[in-house]
Amino acid sequence: MSKTVISVEHLSKHYRLGVIGGGTLREDLNRWWGALRGGSQHLVQLESEDFEDRKQGQIWALRDINLEVKEGEILGIIGRNGAGKSSLFKILSRITAPTSGRAVISGRVGSLLEVGTGFHPELTGRENVFLNGAILGMTKAEVARKLDEIVEFAEISKFIDTPVKRYSSGMTVRLAFAVAAHLEPEILIVDEVLAVGDAEFQKKCIGKMGDVANEGRTILFVSHNMRAVSMLCNNGIVLDSGRIVYASSAENAVHHYLNLNNRQNDSRWKVVRENKEKRCFFQNISAHNKNGEETSAFSMGDDIELRIEFYTRNIIDRIDIGVSLEHRDTGIRIFGTTTKITGNTLLNAKGRTKVHFVLPENLLAPGSYCFTLALSKEETVYHLVEAAVYIEILPARHLNPGLAKDVNFGFVSMPHSWVFNQRILNAVK
């Protein structure tokens, strides 16, 4: 039996939401003074409304997590947003300490929580590789040994002595990922970074992850892409509200997760408290049929309308709204678009904005799908809601001329026609 490299015992993490550097000495002094004078009753009075709010905003991001990861295991961690995936990763990569419990890790941990940490725009590519490498825990000698490989992987050899501030954002990301990918830790933590870069580069990244896996090193992988999880991982755990609710093979975990979501409210996504701290966030996302009724069940002949409401704290010009459609059981992304791609520019969004997104009738084959939405601008993603709204497409009730009633298999209904003996029988949309 291979040895245990990560052992987590009764790990819990408690957060106080909303305490964003807002603590002032006066507030604390007030509290102490209040406690001194009149006991706890007085305390409540002295606390500002703001403080009351914060008190209620306490959450357990992780509750009593027990976990063992063996050497060479590729563990997929899945769960909705806010289920505790990031908290677990942050504790395992020592960015923050747990509230209780402990974890023992044997081997060097490399995390790809976010790439390009500590890049300084004034330094050249080469200097940044050394700096970034050192931040990630490599020695100077190690970086020097791998420098050529890193530069080649990032495809920026011509610009290696140019300050990074002159790089395009794509170049910066490639260089940053190249450094992280060559870290060669015994345990690699990957959190959705594969979403960066162009398709070609993504392929390289997946390849690199595969290499790492083949070398017998351990990988913890967080993704919302169910297909990637079931393909890449051997085992999977499902997190929900800070607890491990399921642990099994990756495939079983994916199924369990999808079923778990089945039971939750499908047609509407509503903003939760922690989202409200973002600069710009979705408030409501809901699916409606052509009569304007909110629903998650559509017939093939129905238009699907997403009603999107978002809020921007300050003016954001040309904010990009992205929508992608995924097939629920497989996680395959069928379609994705953004306002930018289609040239629908939204100038100077501020405050509350309502947007309708419509998919016309007869596009999707019967089955379950979900929409993922994002608010972004250039490289910055303000808010990403994975699997915000679920819809179920059912076969049409009646056979209408010119419309398909059902599809034999696949995800889409393509316009087509049948020709028998030179006579077009029926063109179907």
Added chain:
Amino acid sequence: MHDEYFGHEHVTVIEPHGSLMDLKLKELWAYRDLIMLFVRRDFVAQYKQTILGPAWHFLQPLLTTVIFTIVFGKIAQISTDGAPPFLFYMAGTIIWTYFAVVWTDTSHTFTSHAHIFGKVYFPRLAVPVATLLSKLMAFSFQFMFFLGFLVYFKLRGAELSINSWVLITPLLLLMMAMLGMGLGVIVSAVTTRYRDLTVVVGFGVQLFMYLSPVVYPVSILPEPYKSWMLMNPVAPILETFRHAFLGTGSVGLFRLSISAVIITLILLTGIMLFNRIERTFMDTV
């Protein structure tokens, strides 16, 4: 125990609270390459976008010295123990500036590195240590500048008795660095919770300067202030530095040792506080 369990050399135990006494200096040493790269980054980044570049190193102490000479020397006519006022103020200024800059810069450790601290782990102490080292470069430029003036005044026939105390200069610097960083990390740890204290630091540094013998020698102080000066760990450092190069004032190993003890205590407290805050800092920012 864990080594046996895992049979591996690199074992990390993650627990809610580390030992208060564990200063994690061994780990810091393992990251010495990172510290040097931070030093380089600070240095390069600081000058690439300024017009005058490293010339600031010379202008800043020069202007301060000139102003001090006019205000405290000519107008207020404060004694300089017989040393040329210009050299007296310059000596005080450069060593004080090093201390003040280390203090203020390290007190921003958490806030200025939140973006890195939030993504990857390394001993956080690497940042203030790097600050201390990168500021040392600026000091060495200024120190050489000072030596230049020293030679110039000597050639002009000023009475200067440079003595063997100059050999202790590195130790004086080390003490200033330790105190600056000690106070800085205390402030940085406290300000993660109480942001309003950041304002107090700039003000505090300035006040502290007047409480220290930078623009005046200890010898002009009447009792009881003279004895109180014993409690200021900076005083013997400044006095010794000036005595070494200018021959003014008095030095005492006893006072220096008291100062060293106080400084060590402040630094230890600072590191312990810093290590404690570091563990959950990311939750509060």
